Amino acid sequence: MASPSSQHSRKTTASELEALSEQTLSDLCSTWFERYHPWFPILHKLSLLQETHNHATPLVDSPQSIVFKAIVAVTLPHWCLSNPLTGKQRSQYSAQYRNEVIMQAIGNLSLQSLQAILIITTIDYGAGKLSEFWNLVALCKRMATQLGLRELVISDCNDLNQLSTVSHRMLSPPTTLIEQEERIRAYWMTEVLDSMSSLGAGWNLGLSRPMEEAWFPCNETIWSFPEKAKAFSSFGDSEVSSAFSSFDTASANDRMRWQTQCISVDESLLKWRNSDDTTQTLSKTNVASDSTLVMISVTFDTAIISLYQRLALPPAGLGEVHGPWYFAIQRCLSACDDMSTIVRATSDANLENISPYMIFCIFVPRNLDLLVYGLKTCGQRWLFARRLEKVLAVAMAEKKMAIAQSSLPHQFYNLQYSSLDIDEALRVWSERPEIAIEE
Structure with missing residues (x-):
């Protein structure tokens, strides 16, 4: 970062913070891989660390620069062996870097932008800012869709040179195994964060009863009937409604149906765990x-x-x-x-x-x-x-x-x-x- 003497005599701006010293950046990257990577393994360690020592290309011009910013934003408040910043300064700079990463990623669709946003989500969740966290995860899901990562995972890279029928593909096929693996990990980390962070949430369930006049899709068996046959069934009946319909917790039949489904899911989970x-x-x-x-x-x-x-x-x-x-x-x-x-x-x-x-x-x-x-x-x-x-x-x-x-x-x-x-x-x-x- 800027020289220690200048840090104490005047306010350091966010733009000056981009000029990280090689030692400081190396310390923070090492911290990421030691303390965060074990439970957030989306980056390739050797490739990223090699980039910090690449003097041929200025760091600010590197495609990985946004990833480095995200790593600094996450690690700086807690670890920095080669810099004398106070705790308050670290928090301020971390917030500045976080905001820079988000704005830069929104305007530049790339795998590195997605990786950086995924890393940044750790800051918001760790601070208990769950609304902000879910907004970022929603952004990650949209970016992953635009980049065609789900298609890559589903196709197993076998038809990436064919016309896309699933989603717009903004990335060319991966040229290395590392690049391919990072894309796969970015996709699955997005899915994991989305599902795991909302597991068990029942927003508004039980707080108000479902609208009595609401219509839900019928199940596929009823939907496959011809028009005349459909006239004999009411799509609103719980017996023929699809998985989109909700349970009435006051109804004995609905509770019994809910209990049966819970036991079925429980047995599937146990079967997986005991495999x-x-x-x-x-x-x-x-x-x-x-x-x-x-x-x-x-x-x-x-x-x-x-x-x-x-x-x-x-x-x-x-x-x-x-x-x-x-x-x-x-x-x-x-x-x-x-x-x-x-x-x-x-x-x-x-x-x-x-x-x-x-x-x-x-x-x-x-x-x-x-x-x-x-x-x-x-x-x-x-x-x-x-x-x-x-x-x-x-x-x-x-x-x-x-x-x-x-x-x-x-x-x-x-x-x-x-x-x-x-x-x-x-x-x-x-x-x-x-x-x-x-x-």
Whole structure:
């Protein structure tokens, strides 16, 4: 970066920050591959590090420059061995780089732009800015579509020289295996972030009843009938509606149908987890010491909880009609205990360096002391974890207080909400002056 003497005498501008010293950039890139790459493996290490030592092409003119900016934005607030910036300055420069990356990527469609935005999403999720995070993921999905990455993955590169029938292809076929692999990883990381970060979310489900006059597509069997046959069926009947239709939680038939589907999905997940390939993978490596396997395991458990949590307890006011579903309760508790085992076996160093997408999973286990400790350790890096740790600290302090008198949002105590459902309410609560969560 700019010389240390000038940094303290005047304000350094964002444009001057582009002139990173080779040592500083090397430090931050090494930090990325050491502490972030294990759970976010979208870049090829040797190729990127080689670019930092390529004196033939100025770094600002390199196609990888936007990727370097994203790496600096993510790593600078926490690690920089060769630069004396204060913590506040690092945060400011990180925010500047983040904004530069987004604006540059929007105006320049390329694989490197997509990679840079994917990297930047880590900042927003780790800070608990989930709305901003989802906006960036939506941008990533659109960029991946425009670049034709899904087509590449589906076609296995066999027909990339033929006319595209799936989507516009803005990239020429990959010329190297590394380039091909980076495209594949960019596509799947986008899909993983989109699905994993919203797993279990039931936005507005249970908050208001479905519109009575709403129409949903019918299922394919009914749709295949001739016109005269269709007249005998009502497309609005739940028996013939498609997967687009919703469940009425107050209806005994709908709840039974929902329970049946949950059990079917649960059995499919268990079959996958118990398959020979998965079992061998999990047995070859200590799960708690491998970032990817930790994510696989806790995501599996989160999926189980997401399946059952809204059916475990009856809807408000309908307890006498339906009663609790004890099978669902037991499956949720079993998944919580499994995650607790994984968190307990994970070292402090790994917890501190773990992906921010683990934070919601740590927020789930029923062992409260373990949960608080895990969040406190993750909070060494992620503000999001510190926020949820504060939530639990207040909940523990108010445990003998009536829910109506609690300072926490009332949604926190409603077990039919997922963590994602109540996140916005908790974020607003955490921004109150008396809470004062230090960044």
